[in-house]
Amino acid sequence: MQDHLVEEFTAVSIAARVRSGALSPVDVVADALRRIEQRNPRINAFVRVLGERARAEAQALASHPDLSSLPLAGVPVAIKDNVEVEGEPMRDGSAATDPGPSTHDHPTVARLRAAGAIPVGLTAVPELCVWGAVDSPGVITRNPWNPDRVPGGSSGGSAAAVADGMVPIALAADGMGSIRIPSAACGVFGIKPGRGLVPAELGAHSWFGMSENGPIATTVEDAALMLSVLADDPSLAEIPESRPLRVGVAVNPASPILRVDADWARGVEQTRLVLAEAGHRTSETRVPYPPNMSAAFLRWFAGTADDAADLDPALLQPRTWWHAAIGRAVNRAGLVRSSQVDRLDARMRSFFIAYDVVLTPSLAQPPIEALPWSEKSWAANLVANVRYAPFSAMWNVLGWPAASVPVGMHPTSGTPIAVQIVAPPGGESTVLAVAAELERRQAWPRHAPV
Structure with a gap:
């Protein structure tokens, strides 16, 4: 396999x-490891490459008695470094976490292996997966389209590895947009499944149920296949034909103090025209975002505090220490309440009576500059994150499915533009169908230029 076959990757x-x-899985894995060796130094997507182990697994898979039964036979996959991989450390982007090897595979990793996929490396995350840019002291993970920009976070390493053609698929996780934000920044497809479809089991309690594991891929078909494995539901791999849908199109900012970049807004409008030409009934609307996103922020703070509870605070980055300290105060005051979710759910279910899916921008601005954000203050990180990525978190609070679909390129930043597709609970197949239709009608470049 050579680079000119990348379109088959x-x-x-x-x-x-x-x-x-x-094709032999041994050759596939060797090719993926070669790609990682050549390309990773430019963008730092991986924190650990499982070279010899992956080769050994590929060799063992080659003699599997029934390869025909494996939906992901021989497929190299990157694993976000916030889930357990047996025999490997799970550092979660932090010097404060246990450096010892994990004793078991996380359920998602176990399902990928059982389906024939071969983990080839662990991808970079910000500390405890809290932030929307990925770096650690001395190392910055960069966007393959423009290395001066971040790849998004917290699954930035996974998205960058896929966008740069190092692996065809990657496991990611989404607590406040952490699949959709980097997928948008890197021009790949990522879907956050609805609550409970895929095993979460992230940190202390998956940020009070906000966090979900899901796929990042270059094609909707790949993401659907991977999602079907993660959910243990083969039917999800069969993307239905997109029937005529009622599509709400909303570019209103998630907060009155935020601004939506004009090119990101135009990306949504152009996508509306594509869907209208395809026979969908599109209408402009405004998502009734709550006056503030306290339900998401309180869970973000308090979930971080619980994840950091057993860690040495002296080893945490200052920004994360402050984030956890605020979270401890939130927990002491009992500010995380189920009633917050109930009110928001009722509000959005009422809004969705008129729509099957809703389109929004995936991001409000191009991805921020690739800087040593881990060395900056908590306030600087908070402002930068919220300003460029405000559209994701509400759907985590609700636990509804949502995806990011590439739809163009930004003329100034040289990074992709994307739209977010949201559906009510159980709507994963609908989201996939709309995304696949967009892919057919306005295919995106699958990889950044090498």
Whole structure:
């Protein structure tokens, strides 16, 4: 396999060829490791490459008695460094976490392995997956389209690895937008499933149920296949034909103090026209965001405090220490309440009576500059994160499915533009169908230029 075959570097094509015997998983993994060796130094997507282990797993898979039964046979996959991989440390982007090896695979990793996928490396995250940019002291993870910009966070390493053509798919997690934000920044497709579809089991309590594991891929078909494995539901791999839908189109900011970049707003409008031409009934609307996003922020603070409870505070980055300190105060005051979610759910269910899906910008601004954000203050990180990525968190509070779909390029930043597709609970297949239709009608470049 050579670089000129990169267009075939999809999970679906690799698995089909491995199952048929036309391609050896040993060659697939060797190719992925070569790509990582060549490309990772430019963007720092991986914190740990599982070279010899991945080769050994590929060799063992090659003699599997029934490759034809494995939906992800031989597919190299990157794993976000916030879930357990047996025998490997799970550092979660922090010097304060346990450096010892994990004793078991997280359920999502176990399901990927059982489906024939081969983990080839662990991808970079910000400390405790709290932030929307990925760096640690001395190392900055960069956007493959423009290395002067961040790849988003917290799954920035996973998105960058996929966008740069190092792996066809990557496991990611989304607590405040951490699949959709980096997918948007890097021009790949990512879907946050609804609550409970895929095992979460992230940190102390998955940020009070806000966090979900899900796929990042270059194609909707790959993401649907991976999602079907993660959810243990083969039907999710079969993307339905997109029937005529009622599509709400909203570019209003998530907060009155925030501004939406004109090119990101135009991306939503252009997508509306594409869907209207396809026969969907589109209408402009305004998402009734709450006056403030306290339900999300309180869970973000308090969840971080609980995740950091057993860690040495002296080893935490100052920004994360302050974030956890605020979270401890939130917990002491009992400010995280289920009634907050109930009110928001009722508000959004009423709004969605008129729509099957709603489109918003995935981001409000291009991704921020690739700087040593881990060395900056808590306030600087908070302001920068909220300003560029305010559209995601509400759907985490609700636990509704949402995805980011590439729709163009920003003329100034040289990074992708994307739209967010949201559906009510159980709407993953609808989201995938709309995304697949957009992919057919306005295909995006699958990888950043190498």
